[in-house]
Amino acid sequence: MVAGTRTDRFIVETTGRRGLQGLDVVHEMPGVDFAVVRGSESELEDARGVKGYAPDIEIELVEPDVNEEAPTVEETSVEDEPYYPLQWDKQALDIPDAHETTKGEGTRVAIIDTGVAAGHPDLEVNEELSRNFTGDGFGAANAAGGYHGTHVGGIVAAQTDNDMGVAGTAPETDLVDCRVFSPESLASFGDILAAVLYSAEIGADAANLSLGAYPVARNGYGEFYGKVLNRTMTYANKEGTLLVIAAGNDSADLQHDGRVCPEDEEGNIEECFAAISLPNEGAQALSVSATGPIGFRWGDEGLEAPPESPAFYTNYGTNAVDIGAPGGDADLDASDNEVPGWYYDLVLNTIAVPEYERDDDDTVTDYLGAAYTYDWLAGTSMAAPQVAGAAALVKSVNPDYTANQVESALKRAADVPDGYDKAYYGSGFLNIVDAL
Known part of the structure; x- marks a missing residue:
């Protein structure tokens, strides 16, 4: 997507002295001399304490189309069995071996997403520290923003001592x-920027961001967005929070996307511009690409592609991606023809399907709760939390490590699989056991 700008909110660089005067501040951003404010551009021009500003922009969850086709686990033949045998991702990462060393004790991971549902029986969420940054009044530690965040949270920390469901990397x-x-x-x-700073404030060892906007123009407002993002991310990193970010699902070569020419809804090319992907191309980001198998537990005997092979949708780029991790792949012909079991190549984990109250215009007026289950999804959204969970394990056994040292340990242990292009992996495929 091309990121859309808002007309009612702005990100403001402050003079850093008296603070902002005459503006409705939505988020103060201590430590980086920025703030998020609500109001009109004319109000900004008249306000004191403003050094520069740009419209707030919108960021989306971008998921491969195959996610819309995958059934929930209840519709399969394994609904009454433990689901670890279906977790090719945890098997490929040798999570049981890693858990002989640590399960992430003494660490903290923040999930910046649609909400992680504390009510899911396979998750434990710190409700006291959880926060809602949207201002919608629906609270936190729930699935009010959608099912996505609960799936991401489960990949990081689904429980392994309750004889049910799935396994997380750092339970x-x-x-x-x-x-x-x-x-x-x-x-x-x-x-999102406010949530990153909050993650650092509460001492999160890693913050997972399975979200993004691409392409965003580098010039004009893009320079301002880059400045505020880089300053925020650098601050969080110095405070000890490793920022693990999905590389995106556009099949884009981020290393060589010097000019992008988006098309409108009719297929007409709009103005071309030099592009950047946010926030995964920001300073101090640990950008994660996605891998996955083809043929796990379905089709002919043996895999057509191993778990470490690049997923069809993943963004890539030698200096734009830092590490590759299991995010799920799919045989599109098999999914289009509804071949039984094609979705096993996606990532199975926890989800919470939200339920809402709506008015006569079908507008959501209240969050009523959620139905808790398990589902298969794919995306760099699923790859990033594999790395965030791995970061928690490394930090658990090395409590004095800085964020940079945790990242270095993960990168040193990773290797580019034989026969594959380094552009898809950066340092290589995630290897948790060697990182420990």
């Missing part, structure tokens, strides 16, 4: 929900 980490999506709406860049 003993302290999982915190930072909700930045509201029902049926995109996330504001300003809310």
Whole structure:
């Protein structure tokens, strides 16, 4: 998508002295001399304490189309069995071996997403520290923004001592929900930045951001967005929070996308511009591409592609991607023809399907709760939390490590699989056991 700008909210660089005067401040951003404010551009021009500003922009969850076709686990033949045998991702990462060393004790991971549902029986969420950054009044530690965040949270920290469901990478980490999506709406860049700073404030060892906007123009407002993003991310990193970010699902070469020419709804080319992907191309981001198998537990005997092979949708780029991790893949011919079991190549984990109260115009007026289950999804959204969970394990056994040292340990242990292009992996495919 091309990121849409808002007319009612702005990200403001402050003079850093008296603060902002005459403006409605939505989020203060201590430590970086920025703020998110609500109002008109004319009000900004008249206000004191404003050094520069740009409209807030909207960020979306971008998922491969195959996610819309995959059934929930209840519709399969394994609904009454433990689901670890279906988790090719945890098997490929040798999570049981990693858990002989640590399960993430003494660490904290923040999930900046649609909400992580504390009510899911396979999750434990720190409700006291969880926050809603949207202002919609629907609270936190729930699925008010959609099912996506609960799936991401489960990949990080689904419980392994309850004889049910799935396994997470770091089940003993302290999982915190930072909700930045509201029902049926995109996330504001300003809310995401505020959530990043909050993650650092509460001492999160990693913050997972399975979200993004692409392409965003580098010039004009893009320079301002880059400045506020880089300053925010650098601050969080210095405070000890590793920012693990999905690389995106546009099949784009981020290394060589010097000019992008988006098309409108009729297929006409709009103005071309030099592009950047936000926030995964920001400073200090640990950008994660997605891999996945073809043929796991379905089709002919043996895999057509191994778990470490690049997914068909993943963004890539030698210096734009830092590490590859299991995010799920799909044989599109098999999914289009509804071949039984094609979805096993996606990532199975927890979800919470939200239920809403709506008015006569079908507008959401209240969040009523959620139905808790398990589902298969794919995307760099699923790959990033594999790395965030791995970061928690590394930090658990090396409590004095800085964010940079945790990242270095993960990168040093990773290797580019034989026969594959380094552009899809950066340092290589995630290897948790060697990182430990």
